[in-house]
Amino acid sequence: MVTARPTWRQARAIAAAAGAAAALPSERVPLDRAVGRRLADDLVTPIDLPHFASAAMDGWLVVGEGPWEVVDVEAPAPGQARAIVTGALVPDSPTAAQKADAPSPEVQVAVLRSESAAVEGGLLRSTVAGEPQPGHHVRPPATEAQRGELLVAAGTLLNPAHVALAASTGADELTVQAVPSVALVFTGDEVVETGLPAAGRVRDSFGVQFPALIGMLGGRIAGAARVPDLLEETVAALGDARAQVVVTTGGTGGSSADHVRAALLELGARLLVDGVAMRPGGPTRVAELPDGRLVVALPGNPLAAMVSAITLVEPLLAGLAGREPVPARVVRGAAVEGKSGATVLVPYADVDGRAVVATWRGAAMLRGLAGATGILIVPPEGVPGGETAEALPVPWVIER
Structure with missing residues (x-):
């Protein structure tokens, strides 16, 4: 039989x-081996990104209104300033002294750009009217992502930016398929x-x-x-x-x-x-x-x-x-004859949104496939002209 x-x-x-x-x-791999691998688990940040306030410019960390006394301390007091570089920690805003029964408002901090500043006699002054505004050139925490936020979904093919993002969350390894x-x-x-x-x-x-x-x-x-x-x-x-x-x-x-x-x-x-x-x-x-x-x-x-x-x-x-196969997609193109009792697989090229089947599609021919963007799945009854049909992309034109 x-x-x-x-x-x-x-x-x-x-x-x-x-x-x-x-x-x-799945397996855990160091970050430097994760590019090109597919993420197995969601990447959720355990910290705010960024997780501290930082300077967005080289210049001066200023507290309160100027002119400011130039000091060399980590956390200047109101009316003081110190040099700061891009990415450096901006301390929490200090509070101004108030009566015991009144709340103490925060004193605004900002970064004054180097090119907008002048120091004379130990005092720092702004050379540009209106600079700095409160919070100027300060990157607040959590402006990119909040703790617990999904950054990269499972199944994503990891690129260098994904891996750099993972590093910024404190990760040393990732779980990949x-x-x-x-x-x-x-x-x-x-x-x-x-x-x-x-x-x-x-x-x-x-x-x-x-x-x-x-x-x-x-x-x-x-x-x-x-x-x-x-x-x-x-x-x-x-x-x-x-x-x-x-x-x-x-x-x-x-x-x-x-x-x-x-x-x-x-x-x-x-x-x-x-x-x-x-x-x-x-x-x-x-x-x-x-x-x-x-x-x-x-x-x-x-x-x-x-x-x-x-x-x-x-x-x-x-x-x-542990992933799903590449799904078939629907394309529209010219008529293709079927073969009784068999599915015919035909290389095609996408031309202006239409599937144009390859001229060279014999079992021993590669010329048609070399220029193809996909493989048309032709059922035994064939595909009428202008109708839709299923197709699979060739792997060199898709992200895997």
């Missing part, structure tokens, strides 16, 4: 669920790694780009191996791959040179997806090895492998990292 292959959507859900079932714990490790296994006797291939041979298009692609999809490379089209060596490479996920390319068809499926079964793997009703990429497989490692076996044709990785490896890595 022939078992129907899952649809593209079903296969994507299976891959996501397989990753989620083996989700990795895991980045699954990925081992690559490239198969194929016909592949050459450098130079112009002879007739009957093809240039390696995976080894030069898959490490970067996996990084864009949310993983980190833990190793790579290249094996000939031999069952024994394929079994050994899969067994030796030390990573949470193993991604293979090639060898997924049914010819005498294709050994990945047989190698997985020999290792006792459980086939979660044994082919997908999609074009290109139908022979893609997802499996779980007895030790818990997950395997995504991609076809050998370049476009087929890449669209399969973008649409199936990504949700698996997302599940492992």
